[in-house]
Amino acid sequence: MADNAIGKIRNWQWTAAKTWRPQAYYEQNDWRATWNGEGGGILINQASHHIDLIAWLFGMPQKVYAHLKYGSQRNITVDDDVTAVLSYANGMSGVFTTRTHDFFGTDRLEILGDKGKIIIENGDSMNMKVFEQEEQLWSKDLDISAFKAIEENAPRYQEKVFEFHDRGQNPYVNIMKNFSESITENAPLYATREDGERNVELINAIYLSDWLQREVDIPFDQSLYLEKLNKIMEKEREG
Template sequence: MKRAAIIGCGTIFQVHLPIIVANPEIELCAVCDNNPAVQEKLPAAAKAVPFYTDYEELLEKEHPDVVHLCLPHYLHVPVSEYFASHGVNVFCEKPVGLNTAQAKEFVEFEAAHPEVKIGICLQNRLNRTTVELKKIIDGGEYGKVIGCRGFVPWFRGKAYYDEQPWRGQLKTAGGGCMINQSVHTLDLLYYLCGDIDAIHGSVNQLADYGIEVEDTVAARLHFANGANGVFFATNCDYTNESVQIKVACEKASFLIEDDALFRIDADGVRTKLCENEKLPGAKFYFGASHGILINKFYRAIENNTDDYIHVRDAEMSIRLIDAIHASSKAGHPVAP
């Protein structure tokens, strides 16, 4: 049995906690947040274990085998490296860095510390729809990929940024709708369709929130295999609508929408191939694959395998985001 601690008791904490509690091979040994007032509002399972406001004290007294980092973006790398340097396995939420330079340094740190495992939460790679579409593309039955589209029409009101001001600041968030809301979609376009040679992007602020980070972005993706892609994300929709990922192959197209994968034949006939497990409640758009990925990470620790999402696997998502920003400023395509 592995002893686990959760660092950060905010929104995503509510996803990690029940997964840990439900796994009989994991013992929740502590939780930590720098705001002591959150302790009163914690679920019973979290109230039943020691609460800390200092993660260094938690390490000294509890000696966890694994820590789950559910922290603001700017703390992901330094806190991950702190625990890993002390021999603790780390499961860290996205993003894998504030920018390409930090993500690259994190990759180098991971390589220098093979004695611990650092897993990154890009859980949508393990959605049923993603797994099936990846299998179809790699199998080649429908020919090579010729195009793709990623579409993230979500809403974040001004109160979202006022509630947690770090979300609207570049030095603490690293960006807006890309790094926070649509990083998973960018990651899947690369993961499913292959290497990207160049990106031509446009980054905008359409909402009058007085924040530094972007709320809307569009980009054209030039893939090494000759395919063309388009990516659009916004926090200015009226609500959180379904993410769409469409991949066109030579003999058919495939669409992920409303948590289902469809094959669209040349005659327009649409066939449902599979559906994702759905996460109940208001945060349905997180998807239900956190549990699959977290349990996979613990099996990798137990069996000493590399079967999890590494820091190096997640680096490209940050490189793509930085390339879109750079292209928008330069006014021409840039390489990620």
């Protein structure tokens, strides 16, 4: 993407549902899956890592529209099912879905560009298909007969498959080592404070969109978000 290999990004879609959790998981500790103890559900816990990658790969969206379900399949008060549509100033759009009640699970990220497509499955393989020129250029010259025969005479593209294997490295150890080296050796951080703030802002925008049941601009009204959150927390405390 940094090298513009698949051209200008049009759309992306990420189904991140390899986050199945049984009821017993939530009952390990009182703070789990509560607004007062954890600050949210799957968005603030498991899917925060996906949201972080979304902001890193595609930047911050201009608008967010979200639909969340709270305790839909588990006895919890927070979100366990999320669908969010993100719109960007450059015309790009993205859809993110995640849930904790899908035992079979799916982890699939598709990124569509003018010149090709990237598909990442389960975080361990990537398929990239790249046209010789932008789709809007080669497709405009197709007549109807060529269109009907497209499956037999597909436009030329290059395809590459990349495999990623677990090297046995502990990511938590690497992160803590990087943090300590940033203090002792002035090493650049893998993830900065700004990265974290951006991640939280996007998560909060998704929550606020669902609470208001409308599309939310980014940046959004932080005081309105806190007002809504505090009411939800108070209601949870009252039981």
